[in-house]
Amino acid sequence: MLTNLLIFLPLIGALVVWAAPLSRGETAALAVLVALSEVAIWVVALVGFDFGSASLQDSAQREWFGDLGVTYHVGFYGFSLWLAGLTVVLGAAAIGFGAWVGRDRARAYFGLMLFLIGAVVGVFASQDLLVFYVFFEAMLIPIYVLVGVWGGPNRITATVTFVIYTMVGSLLMLASIVVFGLSQGTFSLIDSGTSGNEWVFLGFMIAFAVKAPLLPFHGWLRTAYTEAPPEVAALLSGVVSKAAVFGLVWIVLPHFPGPVDSWRTVVLVLAAAGLVYGSLLAFRQPDIRGVVAYSSMGQMSLIVLGIFAANDLGLDGAILHSVSHGLVSAAMFLLAGMLIHRTGTDRFADLGGLAKGRPALATVVMVVGMLTLAVPGSANFAGEFAILAGVFTQGWGYAAVGAVAIVLAAMYTLRLISAVLHRARGEAVREESRDLRLLELALVVPLVAILLALSVWPTAISGHSPGLPTQGSSEATP
Amino acid sequence: MIAGAWLCLLAPLAGALLITLAGTHLSRAAAGWISTLSVFVGFAGALVAFLQVAGESADERSHTSTAYTWLAAGKFQVAMQILVDPVSLTMMLIITGVGGLIVWYSMGYMKGEDEERRYFAYMALFVFSMLMLVMGGNLLLLLVGWGLVGLASYLLIGFYHDRPEAIAAAKKAFLMNAIGDAAMALGFFLLIAKTGSLDFSTAFDAASSGQLSPNTANLVALGLLGGAVAKSAQLPLHTWLPDAMEGPTPVSALIHAATMVTAGVYLIVRTHAIFEAAPNVQHLSAIIGGVTIVVAGLIALVQWDIKRVIAYSTMSQIGYMFLAAGIGAYGYAMFHLLTHAFFKALLFLAAGVIIHHLAGEQDVRKMGGLRKVMPYTHAVFLVGALALAGIPPLSGFWSKDGIIASALAEGGVLGYTLLVLGLLGGFLTGAYTFRLYYLVFHGEPSELVLEHAGGHMHEAERAHGHGEHAHGEGPLSMLAPVGVLAVLAAIGGLIVIPGLWEPFLTWIDGVAEPLVTASVTQDYATSAAAVALAGIGIWLARWAFVAGRELVPASALRTVFEHKFYFDEIYDALFSRPAQLVANRLRDDVEVPVVQRSLGEIGTGVKEAAGGTARLQSGLLRSYALVIAGSVFVLMVVFVAVR
């Protein structure tokens, strides 16, 4: 019941927003209200969740195409509940940001945002391959429109690239789903057994590699993240990329143990290369969103390292890092949006000196930056540490690459911080450019607060993710 | 006792949070007081814990208190726990005691500075982080503290954030430390893979019982050493420390002299079991220390910035501690750490008084003759300088000579080499310290000094009312902490008098049993040699000053010293440039042309294919119908034929 509510409340909200003749202000208010009630519902689900049990909870099931073995089946495991929580929280922040900026064509905009949130929650809740596919596609449609209509000057290029990449991935995945489902006689993710078919495995892998993105499949990343409106970019990097995490963890790992083992090295090498590649490119980007985009690529590669580490340590770390990376990159994109709102740009060359006389802005940017570079003690550090400690058992080289990436992350984040906050005042920065105001703080500070709380107690996620497929086969024996 | 320890840890954190959250609702003075008091509350907590632990018998002095599980992933678990034992208590007392004095001093030094609140929040944050480092009850929490002090150091070095040099220095410090952190983390990953845990007891038991293979022990120890070398600014990861002097002077005193930079020594003492399982690595740390003593001492001879001279001196002194820890004289390593905290903080703070008095001037060439203008500062600086040079009975003498004697006791090629390096270092210390002393305090007052001597008279008259210490040299909140430190620097060494009275060594030995112990004869022999050499150094500095000459005459050698042995240039060429080049190449030759342009080509290809297909859609209904009918016909024929 809760799960259905969590999925369909925003979808219904979207329909209402589209259909009802509300003014811009009312639309925004309604959307914010729906987004906040999502958070509330999720909190209720969290409170009632039994983390001691590794079974599906809050589930709802309904016959769909009975003959094909397709059922509408949704529910949450521990780890997917965290991903859904990430979605609703970031969704609320993004919608709040949209309301604050006052996006034009408000009804279409807020409807699409709500639709997106509902679809992503659906992805994380789905327990049937076809349901997963439907939500996965439903999630992409609003993104196309949101980027294509409300994006920056090159939004059309960005949208077309994004569409091509995701379409190719989705179609391969659809083919894989059909083959896998028919061969298993069921599309249920819980009941279906394992498969050794490498082609089917690759179909899934490529779809998720595009979404994450992993190294050779990241061509859409830069334009999509920088041309999208900041709050949409926040959702893209914070939440939508985590659909790949869910897919890898809940479809690929448990159902393709053979191919996973034989392709493990390839995936690990690609992920390690992507980690360094993304971090190096992030170091040379001329604007905030470019840095965060490539840093996201690096961090997602790191998460994939954890998922393919073949032990619980890496996997738990990957879930923790998914949540903390989602929060931190979304916060960074929202901050970039706020800076653009003030100065009209997020290019480093035109910014600088914003710390002087703007204590709130300086503090928030600094804290978020430090979380981005995973300063020891932060939730991001805990996730990174667990992932690298986990992947160490697969070869010390991966951990060494990860260690290099720690240094690179420090390099690009410090560059970002000092280019924005420090040194002399940039051209685009006017004396009267204001400090963050209460409304803006209300959007970013909750994200930061959650991250700080997780930093105090990262076990909240890493130790409370029951239901993950066991990866004990090659775990180091103490 | 445990409550006292937790109070010690959390009070500064509470202070930092309070100042941050209160923002502009708090007056600047209030922020300073909150910061100072929170650190002193921490000191009180540490003192309570110390008194209780000191009352216990020697083998029951280690206490662990666990709050909750900080990180649990898979079977790996790390608790949020603190360890209270003689070593961590010593560090806690230094950090909160000296730290409290320095924060108090800052209230005078930073008065009127823009963004003063931010400064005090950072200071409290630093003290918390440093306490976390030394109190952390397992290796991961140690790493957390390790990283957080790096963060605090970054924030404070870059405090004057509109100065590009300050920001560059801050970034450099953070990066160097990140390299160290990464090395340490790698060592920890290996340890997790082998033992499944990062608890002190598990790791040390595995190391001392021989459960770790020599290879593993070596690698883990190397990782730890990498972290220690970066944090303690030892060769070859030392280049950030001199640049870090861009930060405010109290920061240099607290972070880059008294506490953070000595964390590497703490680390080696704390994890001595692992280092003892990897004797080669342990000896490597001694050699690194020995070489750093001399190299830093040589560079210090030619520096003109008052703070940089003291910074190189810090590197050199930490070299002694590494030397001691590397040959297993843990008690003396900690002892030198303690006395160094006193006299080096004193020197920095005294330098701060001078800089404050001269409105920010740090170049010693523009100083001179300050003895008459600032007699109080002159007196305390002289105490600090003598303690640093190791002149008895001041504190530096007792600790440094213990280390040199331990090197002699170690014997062998290693021991004698270290002995020579240590003695040479003693000579250099005397020379560079007193070169600085004479340049600043003696001779005729320079123009700058005269100019500022008048400007402060009004303030001086006011200050007279507050006590005999204030002579118009600065506010009382600056002079009082300096006075306290001067007393400590003078008598702080009297807790170890070889052969007679060694409570401090017994205190530390309970945690880290020393590998070498010098006999009393060796002690006095090396003392005599060291004091003689330091005396020669001092005499040489005086002679050079009176003769108006440089200690190191202009030559190729001097150029090398002035360029700090070209470390910055080498790193720039070896790492910084290649990294930028690779990144640029990746962007210009791979990402943009291959990934992003191929994207355009995919787009064009799809468009063309679509265009071709589109031409079939003529829109002529009847031709569609014809095609359909024709196809049906063909299908029928095929169907019939196939049948």
Next chain:
Amino acid sequence: MLGPSTTWYVAVAGVLFGIGTTGVILRRSPLIVLLSLEIMLNASNLALVGFSRHFASVDGQIFAISVMAVAAAEVCVGLGLIVAFTRRNMALDVDTLTELRG
């Protein structure tokens, strides 16, 4: 079985279908094209009913009724379009109505 054999039904249906197809392909007036389409649908209806009778099953008749319903709906839309064209004074010639050309 009374009446002509099933073959005749199918033959008539085939002829009707051919006439309808020819009409769709050759005629240019949308009205006549629609009429021809109706003829094709009726041809298939006839075949369905014929087979239904042949196999003594009602399935074919049910299909035929469905087809009629669809045909009625389709004619409504088609005629509506034609009326709309006429209102706008557009030429009633399917060869000029190529708005959907790719």
